[in-house]
Amino acid sequence: MTPMTTAGLLHALRQRLGVDQVLTSDHDLAPYVNDWRGRFHGAALAVLRPAATDEVVQAMRLCGQAGVAVVPQGGNTGMCGGAVPVGARSQVVLSLQRLRQIEQVDPLGNVLTLQAGVTLAQAQEAAAAADRLFPLSLAAQGSAQVGGAIATNAGGTAVLRYGGMRDLVLGLEVVLADGQVLDLMRALRKDNTGYDLRQWFVGSEGTLGIVTRAVLKLFPRPTGVATVWLGLDGATQAVQLLRELQRQLGDTLTAFEFLDRRSLDLVLRHATGVVDPLARPHPWYVLAEVSGGGDGAALRRALEQALLAVLEAGLAQDAVLAESERQRLALWRLREEVSESERRHGASLKHDVAVPVAAMPELVARVSATLPAQVAWATPHCFGHVGDGNVHLNVSLPPGAPAAEQDRVSQIVYDHVLALQGSISAEHGIGQSKCAQLVQQRGERAVGLMRQMKQMLDPQGLLNPGKVLS
Numbered sequence: 363m364t365p366m367t368t369a370g371l372l373h374a375l376r377q378r379l380g381v382d383q384v385l386t387s388d389h390d391l392a393p394y395v396n397d398w399r400g401r402f403h404g405a406a407l408a409v410l411r412p413a414a415t416d417e418v419v420q421a422m423r424l425c426g427q428a429g430v431a432v433v434p435q436g437g438n439t440g441m442c443g444g445a446v447p448v449g450a451r452s453q454v455v456l457s458l459q460r461l462r463q464i465e466q467v468d469p470l471g472n473v474l475t476l477q478a479g480v481t482l483a484q485a486q487e488a489a490a491a492a493d494r495l496f497p498l499s500l501a502a503q504g505s506a507q508v509g510g511a512i513a514t515n516a517g518g519t520a521v522l523r524y525g526g527m528r529d530l531v532l533g534l535e536v537v538l539a540d541g542q543v544l545d546l547m548r549a550l551r552k553d554n555t556g557y558d559l560r561q562w563f564v565g566s567e568g569t570l571g572i573v574t575r576a577v578l579k580l581f582p583r584p585t586g587v588a589t590v591w592l593g594l595d596g597a598t599q600a601v602q603l604l605r606e607l608q609r610q611l612g613d614t615l616t617a618f619e620f621l622d623r624r625s626l627d628l629v630l631r632h633a634t635g636v637v638d639p640l641a642r643p644h645p646w647y648v649l650a651e652v653s654g655g656g657d658g659a660a661l662r663r664a665l666e667q668a669l670l671a672v673l674e675a676g677l678a679q680d681a682v683l684a685e686s687e688r689q690r691l692a693l694w695r696l697r698e699e700v701s702e703s704e705r706r707h708g709a710s711l712k713h714d715v716a717v718p719v720a721a722m723p724e725l726v727a728r729v730s731a732t733l734p735a736q737v738a739w740a741t742p743h744c745f746g747h748v749g750d751g752n753v754h755l756n757v758s759l760p761p762g763a764p765a766a767e768q769d770r771v772s773q774i775v776y777d778h779v780l781a782l783q784g785s786i787s788a789e790h791g792i793g794q795s796k797c798a799q800l801v802q803q804r805g806e807r808a809v810g811l812m813r814q815m816k817q818m819l820d821p822q823g824l825l826n827p828g829k830v831l832s
């Protein structure tokens with residue numbers, strides 16, 4: 363068969379998807395080929411905007427015939443450049459943004475069936491309208507899509523109680539590289555019929571298939587909530603505080619986030635309408651939340667009692683409880699605005715790392731001591747998810763910081779992480795920015811097996827080349 367020309371491909375795609383859904387002008391392409399931080403810039407032949415699984419199939423088949431690679435894209439909020447094409451202008455971006463139907467909310471089965479382009483916020487709203495909770499929550503939830511969260515195995519602020527995306531996916535529909543549809547759309551809590559193929563695609567960052575639909579777990583919607591902001595002396599106290607609050611409050615403790623003073627300073631400087639809620643500065647802060655059934659009064663009493671004990675024990679130095687929903691949201695903003703404030707401050711190196719929870723203070727201590735000693739400008743600010751051992755050890759870049767020094771900074775962080783049996787990507791994925799570290803992290807044998815999986819599912823290398831496995 364004669365390979366299809368570029369013009370032939372674009373013509374055929376326009377016939378199948380509609381003229382308006384195949385974008386080619388530089389102006390139209392710009393939001394799809396640059397990431398939100400302005401760190402990754404790509405080029406594309408076109409952006410495709412199918413509206414249904416069948417159109418994704420047609421696009422995949424045509425691109426396969428033409429030998430043109432496809433970069434699946436959700437909300438383009440990813441941190442590792444996974445949704446931005448790499449290389450010459452020879453790939454197409456396939457945006458899932460028009461697959462945005464909530465298909466079914468089943469309150470009895472506690473499941474939500476939807477298309478992949480639904481945003482996390484829309485999924486939460488659909489669940490809430492049926493008096494249920496879809497728990498995955500992160501600051502980009504207004505733009506990040508369910509398909510993107512599945513493809514990155516996203517974490518966020520509710521993992522402590524509800525798990526990450528891998529734990530929340532019951533069923534999936536995936537369009538494979540050859541255009542076949544893999545139907546794994548079950549709503550089963552138990553299913554031991556052979557290998558769990560769903561999990562191959564969760565966290566595969568668009569390199570093994572395109573997620574088009576999903577069945578997600580729902581939970582009872584908490585009716586009561588109480589939120590507290592605490593000032594702490596250090597990371598060691600944060601882990602002790604977590605365990606003590608869990609001991610006293612059990613599973614009602616649904617969030618336990620932390621940030622250091624540097625991170626809070628970024629927010630106070632760059633976000634609007636925010637104030638430091640405590641009278642004096644502290645080296646560390648924790649945002650803790652309890653939630654559950656009832657009107658919240660009992661939860662609040664239990665939290666108040668626990669706070670008295672932890673303040674008495676010196677695990678926290680000061681605390682402020684939210685007195686209203688407005689105050690609760692204001693406390694959350696202090697945590698959720700860190701990434702955006704960091705971006706406004708300028709370019710930064712991101713290190714989304716995890717270690718066993720008890721080792722988190724040691725990691726922070728080692729990195730904070732050694733980094734600035736070895737590279738003068740490299741003082742990290744730390745924030746993240748204590749219960750998951752997941753720290754974001756980000757470093758703001760001075761203008762003109764040499765690339766070699768930037769690489770050295772990341773390598774120093776990663777060496778400490780690996781020495782503590784940790785992970786160089788806790789929740790953001792590998793994308794295009796961490797491919798070089800994958801073998802060091804996972805070892806030749808595991809990465810070799812990943813390559814075999816990729817070869818089996820995508821022998822032509824059509825899906826998101828240059829990501830995860832370089």
Ligand code: FAD
Pocket residue numbers: 398433434435436437438439440441443444445458478499500501502505506507508509510511512513514515516517518519567568569571572573574701702789790793826829
């Ligand atoms: P994109 O960025 O579009 O894509 C990400 C990857 O998934 C790419 O490799 C892409 O090819 C692939 N992909 C996208 N859709 C599909 C699909 N349907 N099928 C197959 N592959 C697909 N992440 C966290 O884990 N925790 C956080 O707390 C968190 N907080 C954030 C806060 C802010 C302010 C921002 C901007 C981002 C944050 N993120 C966080 C990162 C990001 O939001 C998540 O990784 C999210 O899951 C990405 O979703 P997306 O739809 O934007 O995916």
Ligand code: 2HG
Pocket residue numbers: 501518698700701712713714746754756789
């Ligand atoms: C968070 O925890 C996100 O807020 C973003 O994972 C982290 O901006 C980052 O580095």
Ligand code: ZN
Pocket residue numbers: 517518746747754789
């Ligand atoms: Zn995070």
